[in-house]
Amino acid sequence: MAGHDHVFARSQETAAAPRLDRTEIVRAALELLDAEGFDAFSMRRLAAALDIKSPSLYWHVRSKDELFDLLVDTVIGKCPLPDGDGADPWDEQVIQLGLDLRRVLLAHPAATRLLPGRLPFGPHGLRLADHVIGLLRRAGFDDRMAGYGYLLLMFFVTGFAVQEIAFGKGPGNGDRLAEVSRYLEGLPSDRYPDLVAVAGELLAPRLTDRFEFGLRSVIDGLAEKRRSD
């Protein structure tokens, strides 16, 4: 389609420098995921978006799975980390981190689908882990509890965000939430009395408050544990 002007672009822009590298590929992949959704993603499509053929991708990236690892780490990298310890107490800092991470994940719903089952231990993921664990250790937690606090935070934020996205947070299907609500309300109330009764309020559109509340519960539990040590 854009074959011929591609030749021009190539000879002009990138006579010496390679026109592609991993970061450029990851950037395009994230853009494709955001725009077209998870199901529309494939190596061939990504290659087309980069104006190359799909096998060329494999020179830069070992496999689709490795690319997904890079994608996840890139998204995690968008979560801001305060440099040094701020003035806030440790628990507020952890909660702020959780809120930021959730916000970042919800901004890339298709990429967030890659997270479950993946270990978030790319460079950015490691930096985040080190940050959280450091925060907890300086707050007086021992090594075991600090590590567990980090795991708990990640489990909670990831699990919440993924399910939240499943419930229709994605772009374009914002009314899926209403659709599910209607489905639940239409169920036979003799079989599921309590569920039907609360169905209207089960899937509130604004989950931020609920998220923060749950996160606070988890962190409070953690704080309690430290005290009892």
Place this chain on the structure above:
Amino acid sequence: MAGHDHVFARSQETAAAPRLDRTEIVRAALELLDAEGFDAFSMRRLAAALDIKSPSLYWHVRSKDELFDLLVDTVIGKCPLPDGDGADPWDEQVIQLGLDLRRVLLAHPAATRLLPGRLPFGPHGLRLADHVIGLLRRAGFDDRMAGYGYLLLMFFVTGFAVQEIAFGKGPGNGDRLAEVSRYLEGLPSDRYPDLVAVAGELLAPRLTDRFEFGLRSVIDGLAEKRRSD
């Protein structure tokens, strides 16, 4: 290949009754997932395990995705629900439910990978939802909080179990956990000082205690909220 003896089997076993139905397909699919893992699963393989050809599956099941919905619901259905309210206080009942659900999910790690991003609202999922919400309502929570309590429980248990499986809980890769631990310990400790310090204890093999502790924190937070209403 086995075409001719298939004819015999057919005329003998299944003269009148249909030899296949959805529950039989789901049973075989779960067996295949458990035995061979998620990556080895395909409609053709499932068909082969049932001694039929893959297009025949589509007479019983609309799509692979619908089959996955059925699978998830079947696994959820293995979580025991006490009939009627037991003698235990509500929070202990909820925690017991969370522990049971996690156990069931860990027993089918490959099927659990299907859960994230899927709404657990098949028959069994609905029954579970109704049960939990009923428990909370009778404990004095209003409709909004009861619904949220259910969501929080599901988010937490699902998120925890999925990540736990990612960390190597699957069958056959039990030493992946040790491998990840070694990787973390080998990181440059000047760049990730706190992470490396706790790396050895980050991924404990027995996560049940940690799970229960986190779950208790969430439930305690919920109880607190009720009091403040």
Place this chain on the structure above:
DNA sequence: GACTCCTCCCTAGCACTGTTAGGGGCAACC
């Protein structure tokens, strides 16, 4: 300048996927 090496993209193709179109045997019902 000719040489080789390395980078980075290409074409061709493999083995596989989910899924549909359409056909046919066979039991059950009128």
Place this chain on the structure above:
DNA sequence: GGTTGCCCCTAACAGTGCTAGGGAGGAGTC
């Protein structure tokens, strides 16, 4: 006996991740 509907089949389509192997062209060396 004819018709209906169930339940499986073969054939095939469009697409997937990925590999083998090739070739253009810049970089470095003699």
